[in-house]
Amino acid sequence: MKLKPPIKGRGAQLNIHNRFFQLSHEMRDDFLEFCQKEGEEADKNKTLYLEVFPKTIVNKIESPDVGMSYSMNPYQGCEHGCIYCYARNSHEYWGYSAGLDFERRILVKKDAPKLLEALLKKKSWKAHTIVMSGNTDCYQPAEKQFEITRQCLELFLKYRHPIGIITKNALILRDLDLLRALAEDNLITVNISITSLSEDTRRILEPRTTTISKRLGTVKVLSENGVPVNVMLAPIIPSINSHEILPLAKMASEHGALSIGHTIVRLNGAIGEIFSDWIKKTMPDRADKVLHQIENCHGGNLNDSRYKTRMRGEGKIAEQINNLVRLARHKYFKGSKMPKLNLDLYEQSKDGQLKLF
Template structure:
């Protein structure tokens, strides 16, 4: 049977948007894609950049079970093509599919830096750490050209505002000059997403992210420049990357990471058909086994809506994963010094004003 796999693409097809009455068929475009390394790769899928015009830019995500309170996403949709991405269903609110559309119709917020500065200048605004991105990657390939994330970081530096970053792209090193200045004032930390150190798996699981050697080099370079790094070993997918937990923790610890986080995979809403098609295409020999193991962690379902239960999971496989991370923390991170929270006292709502001496 002919393979449905398209180079540089995670989703196999466009899944139906459940908000739409009618379904539509995939249209093929000829184009060349720029990878995160700046190389040209041939593809039959075209990335369409669509500018949107939000009135606000900060998202309040405070709820039980969430590790962050505020997030900011310069882009909606993501070119990285991770089949498991929990953000895929958000594309449906824009009338698109969580499948190929999510990877190829990228909504960009060019006004993000201006909106953020306007927020900082509001009377009574109090600084609080926010996360770039939290939903879709702020350093996905289109950022190489648009530089929205770089401009946002410059605004944070100008106003001395704390910011966290999560990415799986080595493009972040382009902004090392800004990051170093933020780190000198304890205004930034970086989470590098690294669910696997198996390059063959990475190519299938996250087709347009940075390669494993580049991710590891990114962690090392950030640490060497005084920028605190917090790897996210996420998501853990039983039968695919669950056997890599200790090797990943050992490697990132040796590179200087001060701590780590992790999540269990969950396939909510339209992530489920995207991932199911992906794993049957790439790993047909173990597809059903992997899906059944995921179900065993979420009460017989592939997804979990309750935030409090989402990463706790249930059953033997979930407990095995948690136990392995506990062992890894004791083995590789027990002696790591704890970091203080990012500074908020340096912010006073005035751009570029000299820091107080007192």
Template sequence: MKKEIKGQGAVANIHNHFEKNRYEKSIYDDDFEEAVAKTKIQNIYPKTIVNKVKNPDLPMAYSMNPYQGCEHGCAYCYARPTHEYWGYSAGVDFERMILAKRNAPELLEKFFKKKGYRAETIMLSGNTDCYQPIERKLKITRGLLGVCLEYRHPVSILTKNALVTRDLDILTQLAEKNLVTVALSIPTINEDLRRKMEPRTSSVNTKLQALETISKAGIPTFVMIAPIIPGLNSMDILPTAEAVADRGAHSFGYTLVRLNDTVEPVFIDWLDEHYPDRKDKVLNQIASLHGGKLGEKNVAKRMAGEGNIADVIHNTFKIARQKYFKDKKMEPLATHLFDGTKGEQLSLF
């Protein structure tokens, strides 16, 4: 009998394709359960924190991720393969072995002081979630926001966690200068599905409450209804769009699921565990989006998808935008307020 570990997304530590030797165990093995039941934090001290965004999927010039790995446990997460570069598995390790970039605020300040740097919006997250559960204790994201406020630098936040409301004091000050937007990822308003899709994120109701709180505080809000997985949450598009519009979201975005590299075996195992009766149907419909493959690395193709199911999804979102967001829009953030000498001036006192 399998013993499901609460809050776990991946079913196993799949093989890291960079490793020569193969060693795998299911999270349901007796001698493995205790080892993965708790999150382990490893402090790291990188040389840089800001990354140039080369992915056209993201509308930002730069991103920064205070954590590598993510406790939220979403089986479909496109960031899972990045854990392999650190010598870990894209499976259980991605969720339970978190690398914390403890010097991130100092690195951001150093970046802002670069000679000739001109401000462009930096996205907090983009790879892994900046407000995953460990942030409650470590407060690295809060430190990064403090640096952005000090230097008056625009920042965009993407998260699945209502913990973002903890930092309303900083966010409201940034918003007063048009320096911040907050995007919440809400792929479904079906709470039972949410528990399985993203086991350690905030509940649907908590996310919607956070969205309303942030919006009422005067902070521009955006919702990612993503990823759309045909056969799972594709039927939730319109009710989700209506719910987030009612809570004050200014706009929304969406993506089609794609299972690139080692995301594929993690997601297939997850489907087999939670939706065995729908497994073949869901996988076949995902493949129909990408020319018969479960993944797609061509940016233009993976965003648009192909076939009848992709067309239905795109048309449904067009209806949602027309019906619930017709008169709403997001304004670009201010870049002209940035002052790269701010920290130097303050250090004189």
């Protein structure tokens, strides 16, 4: 059945209260009725790009189970609108809602390249893989206009510094020249997120993301150009995409991916309310079933914050999902793995030029 969310092109269907604010804002029925009578739009549903000025751009990751030590995010908020996105909660720290604001108030860090270069030139900095998009996608639609990610890639190449990228947008192929050059020195890995092979599912889960066929094509092009690719089947949501694990893994392998990763959805913080509202509006026939199965994976709760457990879940449903992923790895990726990145070239290139001796 083809389903469309009520608010066109958006994942969240509401702006929920920011937990850090004493006052709350609501769209009253009498105001909506007034707008309808006057022929006015109550909500223009436009995306705003707002420049911010952070003091640093690279963050040290303290969590022991996320698979990265350092991350950087040229943008805060993400227009992709993925309804399950764990990063939604971070928007509250900037004074916005984790709901629609997260998708429509995009904070742009134009100084990111300057801040990155200042870090890479520090004598005290030692090479560690820095992952772009540890929080929000560095190739979201804003990147087409601002090209901050590309400027940062040029710096990683200049200083021969290792980098990881997480994205679900085919826009990454715009920078194939830089990616290929980084790959020649074993300085880059790319993680492409693919959550479904169904376009109907993709449209309601991730309304402003690139199509599945383009994402698979991106995996193929990167792989053919020597850029190592891991496909993230993340998150796996019971009764929405959990039945697609094996076919997803097969397609990833056939398009050249070296490995797959996965997480089981957890609806931490404000996301529980946002996701529950969304699924009751877009999938009313199975909303309760999906929510109860998510709870089954996390000890009766929609969220689980325990390290080592929160990503994989527990209980029978989580066990079935994790077993399927293990089977997929054995069947389609046996003997294949992502390379370790080169940490040695950076020390020779700190002045921006590779030394001969």
